[in-house]
Amino acid sequence: MSAQAPTAPAAPAVGAGPANVALCTAGLALASFMQVLDTTIANVSLPTIAGNLGASSQQATWVITSFAVSTAIALPLTGWLSRRFGEVKLFIWATIAFSIASLLCGIAQSMGMLVVSRALQGFVAGPMYPITQSLLVSIYPREKRGQALALLAMITVVAPIAGPILGGWITDNYSWEWIFLINVPLGVIAAVIVGGQLRHRVEQVEKPKMDYVGLVTLVIGVGCLQLLLDLGNEEDWFASTKIVVLACVAAVALAVFLIWELTDKDPIVDLRLLRHRNFRAGTLAMIVGYAAFFSVALMIPQWLQRDMGYTAIWAGLATAPLGFLPILLAPLLGKFGHKVDMRLLATIAFFVLSMTSFMRSGFNLQVDFAHVAGVQLLMGMGLALFFMPVLQILLSDLDGREVAAGSGLATFLRTLGGSFAASLTTWLWARRTQQHHAGLTEHISLYDPGMQAQVTAMGQGDLQHGAAVLDNMIVHQASQMGFNDIFLLLGWVFLAIIVFVWMAKPPFGAGGGAAAAGGH
Known part of the structure; x- marks a missing residue:
């Protein structure tokens, strides 16, 4: 793998291919x-x-x-x-x-x-x-x-x-x-x-x-980077101290890895x-x-x-x-x-x-x-x-x-x-789902009599149930709009x-x- 290796690596001899x-x-x-x-x-x-x-x-x-x-x-x-x-x-x-x-x-x-x-x-x-x-x-x-x-x-x-x-x-x-x-x-x-x-x-x-330096920095750098990517969403990304620490360790380790491997x-x-x-x-x-x-x-x-x-x-x-x-x-x-x-x-x-x-x-x-x-x-x-x-x-x-x-x-x-x-x-x-959800609900007010009547009808006479049905519809619609954006x-x-x-x-x-x- 080294550019200066004088000998050829694993290579088949002529005629040494598979029988079938x-x-x-x-x-x-x-x-x-x-x-x-x-x-x-x-x-x-x-x-x-x-x-x-x-x-x-x-x-x-x-x-x-x-x-x-x-x-x-x-x-x-x-x-x-x-x-x-x-x-x-x-x-x-x-x-x-x-x-x-x-x-x-x-x-x-x-x-x-x-x-x-x-x-x-x-x-x-x-x-x-x-x-x-x-x-x-x-x-x-x-x-x-x-x-x-x-x-x-x-x-x-x-x-x-x-x-x-x-x-x-x-x-x-x-x-x-x-x-x-x-x-x-x-x-x-x-x-x-x-x-x-x-x-x-x-x-x-x-x-x-x-x-060994390349191996250790690779393991640390890639391991921390993969953990950062896997845990990012549930830890709220860089609002989490854990994610910040992982990012710093990954950045330092991978920087050392790149410099070392190139030299x-x-x-x-x-x-x-x-x-x-x-x-x-x-x-x-x-x-x-x-x-x-x-x-x-x-x-x-x-x-x-x-x-x-x-x-x-x-x-x-x-x-x-x-x-x-x-x-x-x-x-x-x-x-x-x-x-x-x-x-x-x-x-x-x-x-x-x-x-x-x-x-x-x-x-x-x-x-x-x-x-x-x-x-x-x-x-x-x-x-x-x-x-x-x-x-x-x-x-x-x-x-x-x-x-x-x-x-x-x-x-x-x-x-x-x-x-x-x-x-x-x-x-x-x-x-994007959160942003679309906020946009869709911006002009909806359950204090409006006309809206109350529609939501109550959606809940078959129950305003609270109707509001839950409406919110569920908005959530799915917002998710669909986010899907389309991506x-x-x-x-x-x-x-x-x-x-x-x-x-x-x-x-x-x-x-x-x-x-x-x-x-x-």
């Missing part, structure tokens, strides 16, 4: 799907988990937070770990460790044990996605590499959508423990397949010096990768694009259940069409996508995402299921064209030893972008990302250096 590329791809995809799925599968089960383990709903959110914090911390370590142990060993060990951590989650008898097990699960999950991406790039020849990235892009889109639906179904029909226990056989199968297929792969490993000879996170034009442009597009997408994915289910009266299952069904087109288009993009300028595909993607956001900014409380699902279906086209081209752009000017590190760094920044977007969106929605903003954000895309320059053969290393 399709089977190896299936094993890598299974592990990646399992890992990405676990970022959301527990969300809908939190009330059940909290009830069974005798914890509060606030304590239960640490099941999600502990996973996210640990994953964010582990992601940038991917490059160093792959240099030290080799990509295949790192993949196998991480996947087996993920299965063991999942088993510990499934047998947890207290909230404390579950949170610790989830933290362990998140930490070992960190390297899995970028290493999967790097291995996929290396086992395919250059002309077919787009197909591998298209598959990974499809997993990135579909797994988070499937998570809440699958988690709810397992919890309702079996028990919450099985949302974790199901990973045990899947992880073992994936590790056995990939280990068997790549057992003859020759990798050169190094013994890079451990950058150290052998950094644990190689920020020098940002010197590559396409990696820099693609990573910017990925961070902002994923953050905006994460905001959409967060808001739609909440809006459907809170303001439209949908149940969790129906909310899941209304959002599910988002994954249809990515599944259908992924093989076509993989096969023919390389014939089109990646910047053009990404531009179409962000234009579609922008248009669907503008459509939602015109929603009202009377919009029907078909309309909601239809816009979700259309948005799927944008997502199908988003991840694969942007991934190919950001990997295109990295050499073989930089692919794993670059993928880990980009995924780390994307994860932080999603976390920041979740907190910012929740805060902005609440704030989607109007997201529409412009998606359009602005197109500028980042066109900062990149062809050619966009993903990981050209990796190809050379692999002998293709």
